[in-house]
Amino acid sequence: MKIKEEMKGDILVIAFSGKVIGGPELVEVKEAFQRAVDQGCRKVLLDLGKVSWMDSSGLGVIVSGHTTLSRAGGALKILNATKKIHELFIITKLITIFETYTDEQEALDSFGA
């Protein structure tokens, strides 16, 4: 799995790519969410469009990010969840927690000013 971070205005866009299959690399992701909060960022958009495979480990780290952002008064939103990842969000009912988008500009706009 690879992680790419990019600021777009006051929104941090984190993009995963490859397989999200567990192991030490997920610690890196948790740290990315915490680092964002520590640096004052409260708006994070997670782009899953290039994730080829993900299981419950990936969901766990996304939930962790949601909790980290929410406690700081921020929000984590999801962009470009593939059909398979969307299915996992439905199975686990996490779809009721996360706002999901397929259009990046719409997602960025949803955070407001």
Added chain:
Amino acid sequence: MSFPSDASVLEPVQQIVEAIGRSADVEEDELSSLSVAVVELVKNAMEHGNQNDPDKMVKVSFNIFPNRIRFMIDDEGTWEPEKALGFNPGEGDELLSTRGRGILIARNLAKWVEFGLTPEGRTRVTLIWPLT
């Protein structure tokens, strides 16, 4: 096939399961669902059956029948999933748990997931994947 209880084997397991599925003519679009279901059960076996001890093995065996694939995942423990997990991820406050969704996902992706014991009294999970 036997694997040590170490996260580094999960990707090879995923690849092997998809190769098995492909050889049984599982549709390309469904291969990742099959591998997610099996990998979730392997991870549970590593954690709950083997306490993530790399010296303890998880055995994965399979049979391809005309209308289904059967995977069996054996660990070295005797855990009972509902007791071991102790909660129902996806409900109430536990919706925001960072873990514990593996069996829920496996049971939803596969048509049949059953927990039992091997003849030696170890935990065995059987997953049935129908072939259309």
